[in-house]
Amino acid sequence: MIEFLIKILVVILLALFFVFRNKFTGYYKKSSFRFLIKYFIITIVLLFYFSGIMDFASISFNIYLRLLLGLLLIFGGYSLFFVAHKHLGQNWSTLLDKKISKKDRLIKTGPYKYVRHPSYSASILALIGFGILTANWIIFSICFLVLLIFYIYKVPREEKFLTEKFGKEYIDYRKKTPGFFPRLK
DSSP states (O other), rough: OHHHHHHHHHHHHHHHHHHHHHHHHHHGGGGOOOHHHHHHHHHHHHHHHHHTGGGGGBBBHHHHHHHHHHHHHHHHHHHHHHHHHHHHHGOOSSSOOOOOOOOOOOOSGGGGGTTTOOOHHHHHHHHHHHHHHHHHHHHHHHHHHHHHHHHHHHHHHHHHHHHHHHHHHHHHHHHHHHHSSSOOO
């Protein structure tokens, strides 16, 4: 029974994230092929997760520790995601061909002081939290692979776009600031 409740919790937490993310980032205003593929994959993975087909890949893990660690990482990831987007303000866009206006500037404050892609770092943290919460190595692996493919595709394009738009300022920022995880001093 507790496993079923955790599965319900996972779905609720995912739904909450996407509802708030879509309203916060403006995704709800437009649909795209990438948007549809992402939700299709999430739906398929959740169907497998609920069907029990993947139960053989479950990892035995103390339920209370699993809940504590999983929820801490998920909410930590969610918090970082929203703080990162709040710092970007109007400078954020889903489009890499966005026209940069005179008021747009390179954001190097808040979480951007420590990493160049804090919203992606947040997604990684939350994904690890969901992996711990589901305690299913196949579900985690599929989600990790999808996220990895997305980042391999998107990050170089974003870096190129930002270099073209901000020039030396972004090149210097890139040299000093790690991509996803802060340097330990």
